[in-house]
Amino acid sequence: MSDLRFRVVETAFKKKAIEVPAPKERPSEYFGKYVFNKAKMFKYLPTKVYQSLMDAMDNGTPLNRDIADAVAAGMQKWALEMGATHYTHWFHPLTEGTAEKHDAFVEHDGKGGMIEEFSGKLLIQQEPDASSFPSGGIRNTFEARGYSAWDPSSPAFIVGDTLCIPTIFIAYTGESLDYKAPLLKALQAVNKAAVDVVRYFNPEVKKVICNLGWEQEYFLVDEGLYAARPDLLLTGRTLMGHESSKNQQLEDHYFGAIPTRVAAFMTDLEIESLKLGIPVKTRHNEVAPNQFELAPIFEECNLANDHNLLVMALMRKLARRHGFRVLLHEKPFKGINGSGKHNNWSLGTDTGILLLGPGKTSEENLRFVTFVANVLMAVYRHNGLLKASISSATNAHRLGANEAPPAIISSFLGKQLSQVLKHLAESTKDDLVSLSGKQGMKLDIPQIPELLIDNTDRNRTSPFAFTGNRFEFRAVGSEANCASAMIALNAAVAEQLVIFKKEVDALIEKGEPKISAILEVVRKYIIESKAIHFDGNGYSDEWKEEALKRGLDCETSVPVIFDNYLNESSIKMFETTGVMTKVELEARNEVKWETYTKKIQIEARVLGDLAMNHIIPMATKYQSQLIDNVYKMKDLFPGEKANTLSTKNLEIIEDIAKRTIFIKEKVDEMIETRKVANIIEEEREKAIAYHDKIVPMLEEIRYHIDKLELIVDDQLWTLPKYRELLFIR
Ligand code: ADP
């Protein structure tokens, strides 16, 4: 076993790229091959059924039982033709990831045989035996069961031999137990609120759609090396490992040529993604060695989110085919960049207007600044909550660590948009609106050049940046379900737009013309939300001080950040928008705290084991060799000379002794501290104990292990080193 490291390094070096056969058809032909999309619905469903289903998909009209039966029959026919033998309700429990329980398409035929069956009832609702999914106690307190229910707005698809039906997962008492149910509610809320506002400008608009374009960052590590790192295997990150002498300093990996084994993996991933209807478009190396990125073309938010979850599952599966493991953890390696998932977010109308994109006329630009000002106001009011929505034990390593968005939410707007907003804030209403003869009202809103759209000044340090016709929420973690961030953001914007509409209508009621009423409220918002606007360097210490002065949420302890979900303004916001009730919020926070504790607990155990079973034995073995050498020197040389010649070895012997003692004592202390924390009953308090007490110990122990890695004979070191994990591919 002790030579495992060398064997896996040797094997990894010899690996060649796997041949990925090019599909015979063109991408446009195999795109969506495994999806029960509109074209297939049209083909497999009677016209009336098809129309009802379209109505359900586009407008949320409920489907009756007969229609559901007919849809199920058509879906089953298609699935069987595609070779599927099983079906599953596919849902997003409150773990990061998806869940499924497969059932075969067979039922008793009543004559002693079996028939392939799939009814509307089975399509619409299932009761998975899901009692072990996290529920924050909702199902214990209210009703033992939860059920999954079909989401017709996201099409069914086939993976392997299984028809997957996207569903929400809820308790019998109605509370959401997943991410999808509240996401759909938040999307509905923002649709309604935004339609009401956009109609000031475009009365014909019937629907506002939220768009999401995610950019998924990830690391690939050779499978053999991965297997030789129990910490990666069990926690998703390296709990120890000294920095490689070369890492990302030269920035030679970013946008460089893609290594061949990786390129094969990417090609495979793209083909499989396209077959599942995921419009993947961009692939490239990222900043850190062995770090890469994949991005599709943006889609409707609910669908985009399903696609992101599918892509993560595909990555995990396909990486193995290519002898890799994919690391989706936000910070697998210390000292180099972590991975995020930028969420490009925008609102668009059914008539094709991008509401966060500047227009050509003054009226279009007023609409644009109206939506921008409302978004800023929402982000300002709920900056703590938005931070909570992206916080987790794993993302905590990335945020605030000098190379990712800081742990403070602010918004970057860029020079041009900042100037426009400044102009609006500083002008009086009369400056902005003048009655100019026959043309009627003239608006003085500076034109925002088209150029902006392609040429947005890039500020990589901002967690929520305006990028031309959308905002890019960059603080989202690579492993996270995007829904968490999208629920909070869309609900906050929905609430804000409702408030805006009320304020504007009140002014109109008082006799103010519509345009100047809108301008007045927009101006007020620009001034009020000023604290959230920050175009400077988000990594700097000055910003931390400044943000505190501005009253932004600067908390860095994840369990405490979660409190934001339960403050008065968050509860009010989620309840008035109909997205979540207080009971749901409380239950979900229990889950968040519990998950936090468990993750740190696992890390602590793994680190403790590795320290005792790998590190101390290796270090001691090397130390014994040195001691042996010192004694032998005494045999060879006269006393004084032997001492002089052994000075350095004696120093190393002592150094190893001190560090191993420290490690052993800290590991013991950590075990005792965990025992104390584990008996705390309240999940919040327990998570805080883990954060305050255990997390710093992990770092202290690691520090000495990493120092030992530098001293101990490389031949004795059993764990693959950073240079091997990061540069072999
Ligand atoms: P980068 O930020 O690295 O320059 P891209 O310009 O390639 O990335 O875009 C990143 C993502 O943003 C893609 O998924 C793209 O489809 C998406 N995107 C582009 N425009 C919008 C928009 N208006 N709304 C939402 N997402 C968008």
Ligand code: MG
């Ligand atoms: Mg981006």
